[in-house]
Amino acid sequence: MVTTKDLEAHFEFECKACENGRCAKADVEKILSEREGLRDFYEAFKEHIKDCKRMTYGQYMFTIDREILPKAVLWWHNHPKFKETHMSTAVGTDERPLNGHFIYMPFLSVQVEPLNMDRNYWVFLRTYLPADDPSFPSVAEKLPAALWIEREVKDLLGFKPINHPDPRRLILPEDFPDGVYPLRKDMDYRHSPITEPKVEYRETPDNTTLVPMGPAHMGIEEPAHFRLFVKGEEIVDVDYRGFYSHRGIEKTGEGRLTYNQILFLAERICGICGYQHSVSYAMAIERLADVDVPDRARYIRTLMLELERIHNHLLWVGIAAHMVGYDTGFMHAWRIREPVMWLVERLTGNRKQYGMNIIGGVRRDILDYRKDEVLKVVKQIRDGTKTFLDIALNTNTFIKRAEGIGILPYKVAKAYSVLGPTARASGRKIDARLDQATKTAMAYNEVDFKVPVYKEGDVLARVLVRMDELFESLWIVEQLIDQMPGGDIMVPIGELPEYEETLGFTEAHRGEVVHYVMTGEKNKVYRWKVRAPTYNNLPAIPEMLKGYHVADAPLIIASIDPCYSCTERVQFVDVDTGRVKVLTEAEFNELSIKYRGVF
Amino acid sequence: MAETPSYTERLKAWNRFEAEKFSKKAPVTTPYPFIDIEKPPEYRGIPHINPEKCIGCGACVNACPPDALIMEWDKEHGVKRLTYNAARCIRCARCIEVCPTGAMEPTTRFEIATDNKEDLVEVVEHRLAYCEECGEYLDFTERQIEYVKAILPKEIFNMYALEDRIGLTREEKMRKTVVKLRETEGNAYPAFILVEKARDNGGEE
Numbered sequence: 001m002v003t004t005k006d007l008e009a010h011f012e013f014e015c016k017a018c019e020n021g022r023c024a025k026a027d028v029e030k031i032l033s034e035r036e037g038l039r040d041f042y043e044a045f046k047e048h049i050k051d052c053k054r055m056t057y058g059q060y061m062f063t064i065d066r067e068i069l070p071k072a073v074l075w076w077h078n079h080p081k082f083k084e085t086h087m088s089t090a091v092g093t094d095e096r097p098l099n100g101h102f103i104y105m106p107f108l109s110v111q112v113e114p115l116n117m118d119r120n121y122w123v124f125l126r127t128y129l130p131a132d133d134p135s136f137p138s139v140a141e142k143l144p145a146a147l148w149i150e151r152e153v154k155d156l157l158g159f160k161p162i163n164h165p166d167p168r169r170l171i172l173p174e175d176f177p178d179g180v181y182p183l184r185k186d187m188d189y190r191h192s193p194i195t196e197p198k199v200e201y202r203e204t205p206d207n208t209t210l211v212p213m214g215p216a217h218m219g220i221e222e223p224a225h226f227r228l229f230v231k232g233e234e235i236v237d238v239d240y241r242g243f244y245s246h247r248g249i250e251k252t253g254e255g256r257l258t259y260n261q262i263l264f265l266a267e268r269i270c271g272i273c274g275y276q277h278s279v280s281y282a283m284a285i286e287r288l289a290d291v292d293v294p295d296r297a298r299y300i301r302t303l304m305l306e307l308e309r310i311h312n313h314l315l316w317v318g319i320a321a322h323m324v325g326y327d328t329g330f331m332h333a334w335r336i337r338e339p340v341m342w343l344v345e346r347l348t349g350n351r352k353q354y355g356m357n358i359i360g361g362v363r364r365d366i367l368d369y370r371k372d373e374v375l376k377v378v379k380q381i382r383d384g385t386k387t388f389l390d391i392a393l394n395t396n397t398f399i400k401r402a403e404g405i406g407i408l409p410y411k412v413a414k415a416y417s418v419l420g421p422t423a424r425a426s427g428r429k430i431d432a433r434l435d436q437a438t439k440t441a442m443a444y445n446e447v448d449f450k451v452p453v454y455k456e457g458d459v460l461a462r463v464l465v466r467m468d469e470l471f472e473s474l475w476i477v478e479q480l481i482d483q484m485p486g487g488d489i490m491v492p493i494g495e496l497p498e499y500e501e502t503l504g505f506t507e508a509h510r511g512e513v514v515h516y517v518m519t520g521e522k523n524k525v526y527r528w529k530v531r532a533p534t535y536n537n538l539p540a541i542p543e544m545l546k547g548y549h550v551a552d553a554p555l556i557i558a559s560i561d562p563c564y565s566c567t568e569r570v571q572f573v574d575v576d577t578g579r580v581k582v583l584t585e586a587e588f589n590e591l592s593i594k595y596r597g598v599f
Numbered sequence: 600m601a602e603t604p605s606y607t608e609r610l611k612a613w614n615r616f617e618a619e620k621f622s623k624k625a626p627v628t629t630p631y632p633f634i635d636i637e638k639p640p641e642y643r644g645i646p647h648i649n650p651e652k653c654i655g656c657g658a659c660v661n662a663c664p665p666d667a668l669i670m671e672w673d674k675e676h677g678v679k680r681l682t683y684n685a686a687r688c689i690r691c692a693r694c695i696e697v698c699p700t701g702a703m704e705p706t707t708r709f710e711i712a713t714d715n716k717e718d719l720v721e722v723v724e725h726r727l728a729y730c731e732e733c734g735e736y737l738d739f740t741e742r743q744i745e746y747v748k749a750i751l752p753k754e755i756f757n758m759y760a761l762e763d764r765i766g767l768t769r770e771e772k773m774r775k776t777v778v779k780l781r782e783t784e785g786n787a788y789p790a791f792i793l794v795e796k797a798r799d800n801g802g803e804e
Binding site for chain 1: 639641643662663665690692693696
């Protein structure tokens with residue numbers, strides 16, 4: 001007979017919270033000694049640190065006082081040993097229903113040794129802000145990487161970054177009233193008030209002329225408004241206003257969806273790097289639920305991610321060719337790209353938005369007869385791209401427009417936390433595939449590939465980095481097909497722990513995608529924060545534009561491969577709450593009239 | 600669904616460019632939509648509800664991320680209505696995965712452009728089960744009851760006299776349980792064991 005005592009002993013043995021360092025009983029000393037640099041930070045800010053814990057493998061959280069926030073962030077960012085450390089982004093959470101405080105939490109990717117996922121880790125610096133005075137000293141004053149995120153929490157949550165250099169509105173539209181904060185928990189997600197529009201553009205500097213570019217980018221046909229201040233032909237300064245496609249996807253996810261439904265919403269954040277978002281989100285939830293994803297599922301995910309990278313790089317190089325007026329190149333790049341789309345359609349059931357993921361694995365298996373097809377397409381792409389590059393890189397139209405244009409120096413790239421190929425073209429040796437522990441959801445630790453880095457920092461370097469990466473991706477795909485293990489493709493997950501938080505991440509073809517998830521009660525998500533790579537790359541655009549001609553501006557902007565809908569988290573606004581809600585015809589019509597023009 | 604020919608079908612009928620000649624000239628591009636294009640069998644098109652198999656359990660409604668499937672109860676007329684709206688559908692095929700009877704059928708259709716919104720909607724109506732005792736409709740359909748009866752093991756079926764009770768409202772079930780308990784008040788065994796015993800004894804006699 002099993003007694004209560006036995007059960008308790010059993011639980012102690014199985015206590016996963018302790019094992020992972022989340023438990024209050026977990027040994028702080030042991031956690032600090034796990035990774036290099038944690039103890040130094042603890043010693044340096046001893047009197048301001050209230051709590052420290054391990055969230056999951058390779059993710060550590062310090063609860064610190066809000067006064068020292070800039071100091072603490074800069075301590076990590078300017079660490080002399082960890083050169084490639086960057087501030088990833090920050091999360092603002094309304095935790096008033098739980099503990100009466102707001103949370104502001106910047107997090108950094110600490111690179112002890114570049115491209116070694118077992119030594120690097122994430123550091124979260126959690127600060128509690130009182131409900132009646134949610135202010136904190138601005139990090140952006142000293143570190144431009146925090147410019148946008150502080151404006152974002154100011155817009156959406158009503159935090160007050162003190163001494164912020166540019167406290168204008170970033171995300172909310174001009175006609176949104178002041179003092180209404182959409183991400184606070186007491187605001188219903190269906191509520192969207194409107195007042196008189198108020199425009200806040202930066203004033204034109206003396207002796208310059210204004211050249212507005214936008215609100216739609218002419219080359220990539222997406223909404224962004226650049227205001228170029230020019231002296232003759234030369235760009236002196238740039239003002240940016242974007243977020244025209246912000247429609248509150250995070251709020252929708254928190255409001256009414258279950259964790260398995262958010263997965264499909266996440267996939268539809270972006271039309272191009274959708275699968276990266278899907279994998280990042282799945283990874284976060286799997287880490288929270290403490291499940292081991294089967295090997296075969298990890299391999300299939302990696303395969304799909306790499307196929308996505310291949311066709312995205314080809315798409316981008318086509319657009320770059322189009323931008324410089326080399327339309328033959330554009331046509332050929334997209335012709336080469338098309339077989340990948342057909343292949344992916346056969347593997348997953350759709351050209352884009354694969355719908356391949358489920359929490360705990362993948363939904364469709366890769367059958368054996370399709371392996372030959374993959375290898376055939378890989379060979380075709382490799383031959384095609386080689387020929388294309390031979391021709392394109394010997395075309396004067398292309399080289400003359402791309403070489404020496406839009407230079408982004410290493411230091412600026414680091415200060416703005418630029419990510420992905422844009423950063424690697426400026427000499428930063430970062431790649432989230434290998435930098436952080438992606439091994440729980442993907443199989444990058446089991447394949448061999450190089451991370452190409454260029455030092456020039458111009459548009460041509462960005463082209464070359466992407467093309468080198470493309471060949472590496474083809475090589476990864478071949479390895480994955482070779483090494484594909486057998487076994488299950490999915491493992492079911494049970495209940496999610498309540499009010500736990502973690503981070504999921506992948507390296508999209510533009511840079512690192514980050515999904516922060518905090519669970520709520522009853523398998524719901526309390527806070528879901530998405531940060532696409534363009535969110536970090538776009539603030540650096542003004543630095544790239546300064547000193548170049550107006551004619552180069554579209555190309556330079558396109559050279560970071562911007563994706564506005566990713567950055568701005570576009571999605572539908574949904575109509576009803578609850579799991580099964582009864583909507584009568586009349587109610588439905590009423591709602592559609594009410595939301596006409598919203599979606 | 601799709602009573603009128605779809606927009607793309609009408610375009611195909613137009614045959615403006617003499618499609619065959621055109622496809623010989625251009626080896627890379629195809630004169631779609633004037634010809635049919637090849638769809639792989641794996642392609643996830645819009646799903647289709649097979650009303651013969653559907654039992655109206657609502658598993659698909661729970662799984663659907665964009666609310667393309669909606670469940671409505673009309674207790675006055677005893678009808679449960681399952682509505683599928685292809686215009687909201689994101690073709691994730693979750694409904695096909697979770698359907699217990701295979702009533703959600705995958706198709707490879709993707710050309711759903713139309714000038715009549717009603718073409719995009721499929722409605723399946725189910726009769727709700729009726730409680731004879733209190734004269735009210737239940738939350739679930741008659742087909743659901745049939746489905747449950749078919750999958751339950753026979754032993755449980757006899758022991759709890761499920762057949763009599765399954766078509767009752769919750770209040771009615773509770774009332775019956777209380778009545779049965781009152782009957783056996785003072786006995787050391789729970790009601791269902793007494794029933795068993797009585798049956799056993801009866802068999803012997």
